[in-house]
């Protein structure tokens with residue numbers, strides 16, 4: 020009899036998580052928990068100013084502190100050719116500053132000592148003389164004629180522009196606009212936000228002179244990329260580098276890039292021949308590591324009177340900070356911004372993007388997002404909201420009219436993506452019913468009598484996940500495939516390793532469920548390991564919701580390879596030919612006699628003890644998965660708010676999330692991801708952002724000013740599910756980790772703008788703090804969070 | 813010199829003033845020599861080698877370092893180790909017995925109250941203090957009690973459910 024898949028923890032089981040067993044006992048193993056014998060501690064000295072020439076650095080007083088073992092400066096790094104390192108976007112980044120500091124918080128020197136307190140003490144005794152330069156804190160200043168050139172270290176760098184990049188069909192788009200009855204415009208600033216995982220970054224570098232091997236325990240979402248980069252920067256042979264990511268206390272894209280602290284700790288360990296631990300403090304994390312967003316968005320929709328969208332054009336100006344260190348597929352300069360409007364049937368579109376250097380922290384990471392998709396979808400939904408109002412159409416009906424219909428798949432978007440599946444209309448219907456769309460206007464009128472303003476916001480989108488196929492997606496030339504290795508022991512239990520890297524997603528639990536689904540081996544019999552480059556197969560790591568679409572597919576594929584071999588063994592055991600064998604979950608049987616069968620566990624034992632002549636022993640394999648296309652989950656989010664016109668304070672009355680992320684491996688985990696994402700969406704729309712004063716001081720450098728919502732502010736969520744399997748993924752999954760962060764913010768903003776829309780306000784930039792909402796209500800004008808930036812022609 | 817954290821270091825370095833303190837940790841007396849400026853969180857993590865207590869900020873905001881101090885939840889990053897002299901503290905390592913998880917621990921697993929697990933020990937201890945005072949809290953009361961603890965992963969809804977789950981089980985057990 021076939022096994023009950025849910026009982027063995029297969030696909031669709033809300034299996035309780037394996038990793039929880041250690042976390043709830045306080046027995047996680049985060050990098051700061053690791054203690055190696057003879058380990059020293061490193062502290063970084065950071066620049067207090069945003070832009071300055073370094074005139075001198077005096078480290079003598081630091082050396083005098085008892086317990087100090089090494090003081091490193093940029094000059095000493097330079098002597099070893101390590102003062103600069105490559106970024107993931109073909110730029111360079113200073114490891115320790117030599118010539119200038121280019122943002123507040125930049126790494127200037129390092130102290131290695133017996134104890135972290137001593138290292139901190141000594142750091143404070145380093146004297147740096149700065150000659151301050153004007154700070155450039157937004158693209159407007161960066162592009163101004165005669166602006167100070169931030170990157171004077173780069174040959175041929177004139178001005179502060181990083182890139183110009185363009186995609187789409189300009190002439191077809193221009194024509195659409197010429198034919199339009201109505202042109203709807205929108206302008207927004209998506210403020211800088213920091214992923215801010217609870218755990219900061221850190222590393223323990225351990226160089227062993229005797230073996231020549233360097234081991235680095237570190238907070239990386241992509242340990243194999245780090246190994247490749249370290250091999251390049253430190254000029255060590257790749258097989259002599261072992262990168263280990265232990266448990267990560269969250270990542271959200273922040274732990275993809277390679278940071279100066281890692282590199283300095285590695286050099287320190289090589290010089291001192293002992294392990295060196297570096298644990299960043301929270302301020303260091305917030306002011307120097309990968310941020311997300313910080314993009315100025317301007318766009319127009321060409322509309323026909325009846326509501327049909329004929330064309331879309333948009334411009335983006337992005338602020339990349341002092342170094343172009345975006346973590347994204349190399350071919351695309353502004354990530355996958357051109358996935359905007361992928362859910363809508365629009366014949367023509369054009370995007371023009373420009374990036375600038377500023378005196379701010381470098382980054383531009385995929386913060387819980389598939390490479391700038393968050394900005395793309397946010398702006399799309401703000402434009403849609405504005406356009407529906409401009410046409411005097413209902414928000415839901417305007418969307419329904421323009422969304423890609425079920426029978427239009429596969430659908431080629433105006434920017435060239437191929438979306439392949441979805442039931443957009445159905446998701447919309449479910450959400451409208453759940454939020455009470457039909458009765459909302461009556462409710463709104465009722466609230467008005469109480470002096471309150473109600474608003475309802477919708478956000479619908481499909482986003483590209485699972486980068487990506489090797490034709491188009493690489494990082495520094497390395498193709499973005501992923502991998503899995505599966506070894507079944509003789510008892511039928513096994514170990515699975517992948518090239519992904521868990522940071523809370525629950526891979527230990529869910530990968531085993533895919534194996535259970537493919538092989539019928541109970542999930543609890545499969546150990547999952549990731550993060551150690553000496554043992555894990557090469558993979559590009561976990562970010563941009565790529566784990567399930569890419570590594571998860573590799574898990575299914577490797578399990579199928581193992582099953583194919585087990586089938587041959589089964590034929591041998593059953594003494595029939597392979598063609599006469601059928602499979603049901605966990606068991607092969609003879610077609611003509613279902614009673615005669617062997618379990619997968621029988622085959623595993625036979626792989627070690629009773630093989631057909633000439634067969635290679637063992638039951639294991641690996642799989643490298645190059646996805647044929649991206650995956651396209653769909654989400655429809657609905658938010659209802661109540662604004663108090665007296666104060667501008669808004670409360671969330673209800674949040675409805677309808678997610679179609681394809682087949683759900685573990686529904687409990689999927690819902691956990693959605694709720695986490697919705698919370699970040701709420702955070703960004705209401706309070707969480709980083710800004711800079713005119714001197715380049717980061718506002719939002721600690722949790723006193725960088726506001727993250729607590730349990731008290733965070734609203735409750737109502738989740739709904741639609742399943743349209745991905746046609747090309749082996750188990751039909753699409754990925755889900757980021758949908759809510761991507762599409763959520765626009766639902767909150769649309770709701771608040773809807774509540775105050777009667778005043779003529781079309782946009783309030785995030786975060787919609789009460790003062791902004793209040794001002795919008797008072798003035799009837801859009802509230803911009805940005806300095807005026809000229810978008811050019 | 814020896815590390816500042818060594819439990820009763822045989823010879824404290826001459827130039828580092830230390831004080832000998834005794835505190836009761838999870839029911840066991842521990843005597844340690846500490847520098848007066850040493851934070852309690854660091855004593856717990858490095859000196860006592862109980863790494864379940866995490867530090868997630870520099871400003872007393874995140875609550876990852878929450879422990880129980882005489883039964884009350886406090887942020888151990890904002891107390892000096894010497895202030896704990898003569899006091900009882902409880903960390904996450906003290907929650908489960910050898911054979912049994914605390915109902916709050918079970919609740920967090922059952923209701924998927926954690927993702928990365930970094931905030932979890934602090935959350936569970938804050939919840940423990942709440943349930944000791946209020947065995948039948950409302951959702952709002954739970955949200956308020958946990959509002960000193962940040963979580964970046966879960967969105968809190970399942971944390972609230974975890975605490976409700978635990979409260980129910982604890983009430984059933986005490987009946």
Ligand code: FES
Pocket residue numbers: 866867868869870871872873874875876877878887888889890
């Ligand atoms: S470490 Fe953040 S509150 Fe103690």
Ligand code: FES
Pocket residue numbers: 217268269523925926927928929930931932962963964965966
């Ligand atoms: S589970 Fe990651 S911070 Fe709460």
